[in-house]
Amino acid sequence: MKRALTITTLGILISSLFLTSCNKDDFGEQIISKPGYVPGPGTFILHEGNYGTGNASLSFRNNISGGLFHEVFRHANGRPLGDVAVSMSIINDTGIVVVNNSGTLEFVRLSNMKSLGTVTGLPSPRHCVHHGPNTYVSDLMTGEIHIINRRNIQKTGSIETGYSTESMVIKDSLLFASSWSSYYINKPNNVVLVINLNTHMVVDTITVTKEPNSMVLDKEGKIWVLSSGGFMFEEAPTLACIDPGARAVTRTLVFNQGMDYPTSLRINGEGDRLVFLNMGVWALGITDNELPASSLFAGGAYLYGLGLDPSSNRIYTGDAKDFQQAGTVFILNMQGSVLDTLKAGIAPSIFCFRTP
């Protein structure tokens, strides 16, 4: 009896060792969505995800087939996109995704979403613009704009600005970069820097309202800057028009302080109509002298992302809801009517359009 019990106990001990999971490949987070990606003209939906959880993702909606594919980067490359994806741009057949908290730039071939290379070690990249062989990447934490060579997908230099930088546009070899945040760098966050792309030097600063979060270039070559007025509503938000030649603000439209918090300024394909988010989707023409009286669309729980397809002038807006559940993308026409809705990932925030 004693021997039987001893043997049984030892048997349990030994056999239970084999219960231990030993698969070295699947111990991390697994996604359930099925792989699938059909390239073509369509819309990339970039999901910011939650800070610190590594659940940023990329989806693609093919305009021809209508198919919606999720986690296209992860399925193609066998690894996650990263933590907090904030922007995406397309040059020819290459997509460039900026992943802020991972400090990376992901270059992907759009025909199959395979990675072409990754720039790593950037402190806090935010947005990028392209000029010649270079891609310029703004940074939240450091007073520099990173210079990336697209051919070898490496950082080759930086532009010392001394400011945190966010949104950027290029006009006539001048790079205009907004300084949105003063959290990491104790410098005023109410300026647009003017940088000479031939010398990579800051040549001027233009004062705007606090927290200039987004900028676009219109058909007349004017730069529109949308400022939220400060995280704690310190100033009245504004939509300002900058003459890049004069390097000065020529027109300002003022929002209601304490009530409005506009973000995500976008412009249509013709370059004459602006849209932005402010607890809804709003639109106005570049020649309008007043802010619109009412929104185009005020649906959803928390509209967090905005895009405007330049080829179709369709408006894409992402409802992040509570940032825990899958979001929803509303596709609108320029009158604000809902044309379609898509099931998205967590925090759909950026739309990047691949035109035919």
Add this chain to the structure above:
Amino acid sequence: MRLISAYLLTEAGFSSGEKQPSANGITRVSTSYLKGNHRYGKFLGHLILLHLSIAVAYSQSLSDTLRLPVVEILGVAVQAAPGTRITQVDSTLLRHYSQHNLGTILALTTPLAIKSYGQGGAATASFRGTSAYHTQVSWNGLNLNSPMLGQTDLSTIPAGMAGQLSIQHGSNSESGIFSLPGAQISLKSPYLLNQPAAWTLSIQAGSFGTWGSGTEVKWGKELMGSQLGIYTQFSRNDFTYVNNALSAGLRQTEKRQFAGWERHGVFHQLQWQAAPSLMIHLYSWWQRSWRALPPPLLVNLSERNESLGEWLGAHNLILKARVARWDLQSGTGIVYHETDFHQRIAGKHSLSISRHLQQNLMVRREVHPDMTLVFMAEGTADFVNSPHYRDSEGRTQSLLAARLDIHPRKWLRSGLMLTHISLEGENPAILPGLGLEIQPIAAWPLWIKTNAGFSTRYPSLNERYWVPGGNPGLRPETGRSQELGLLWKSSEGMLAEAELTAYQINVKDWIQWIPDGMTHFWTPLNLKKVNTRGLEAGMKARYQFGKHNIAAQTNAAFTHARDFSLDRTAGKYLVYIPDIQYNIHLSWSFRRWDAYFLLHHTGRRFTRIDGSAYMPSYTLSDIGIGVLARMKEPQVTATLNIQNLTDIPYQNIAWHPMPGRSIQLTLKTHFKSKKQ
């Protein structure tokens, strides 16, 4: 073959007896104290014998003669309110894991789901699908939950602080002063009276640059005892791991950086039998801890350097008295907590200080041989200075509760409870509860238990006053729970205890932070409705042959937790709640040797509420062996523990690697006075 199985029941913490420590940590209590002249000791002795005799009678047929066996007391059992369940962590495991934190030992040995960022990282508890806010951690009756967060970081509490560690399941606790829908994790210091003077010195060395040392002086006379301890622990925590954030073909082994931690503390306990019917306990604990906060794998590491330093000071004065037939207990305590967060890259740091004052009173009276009445009153005051609030904030709360335990028959035990909670500026909450235990067949030590009750959780100070976004208008969460179970508890046979419990908990107005479309700030709202249900099972068995002692303990939890506040098509899972979790613990002791084996399984956990991503299950195994050196004085024990024996890679939280196989060696030198 001699069976060992008995439990010493403590009545409001009173107990007596000479304890003899042994190499395996099993405590034996002799009954010779009954011969002492102390009237109080004799009274307790009779009370203890009475309980033991009842235990024996369960497993025996009715007899005219009641035999009182000589028993070995293997631990101090915690008395549960009728119908409730208590899980007690084995003292062997407490000893072997003393250098770890509370989160680690709870994760490996209890049905609690611990969300852990790794050794040194934050660890919070989820019980039966509820959140960390719904579980209270108390140390000698003093609530340690932060008034700012409403929860306790279990990683900051050394497992060695607990002489006894138990989890009381559900809203109806032992004392009744507990109203949350989750669990109550209770740490209690050891009993000191009539202990020979002893000095213990311990040194630990472990993998990943982990070191620790501690010293403890303890003595106990018949009327007074004292314990003083100092400990220090620190670790580089630079374990190697497989970086699964890279593509499969490029994965490499890396070394964890910026993950070090340290803890230093001193604790003191004084027990004084001031009068035959008056016992005074004074507990004090100071701890300074610091840890780096490593980011997840997907984050650029070199530029992220966050750290958290904390000061904790806890003091509690407990008076226990017996006046006529009234048992009285008064507790006066304070917890001081300072948290200092640093973000190097931004040059930011924030210092928050909270103070928690607590006064409680419990009165127990046996109004009838079959009926005991307990009244409880508690008042608390919390004060917080934080740069994240507009001003210093505070609040007061009072609680009144009454419990009636009725035992009209040996086979029937019931309890009625009514709790009234009043928070400053809030409508009071009245929470009834009911528990019932029935032994259907006298010859079988099988009990049917059931319990139902209401619970509430008031918003934390962060939820109310955080700037920006805090919501002073939050309503309290309310919960309703019920459970039904079977308990087999026997003093004969190998199977000492087996329990199976089915439960259901409904919580509404569950607070969730969401972005406010009007202000763009994140703000907490009463949004969710959560339903959790499941099964819990546990078993304890012991066997002795010759000088070999073998014990087995297992517990398992199956949890089905869903959020019904959202559109079902959008999402419904509660994240990081394992669908199944179980532990198996086997221990063996022989003369100067003891060993254990621990198997722990954590089931699949969804990481997104729509179920589109999950963390796979994993199973860990630990072993340990200890030996008492062959010398009379001092007693020297050496213990070797190996965690994650099979060196499996796993993650508890996505993208936060956990260590592989690790080894700890502990040497303890114990000097004991021969005189008492």
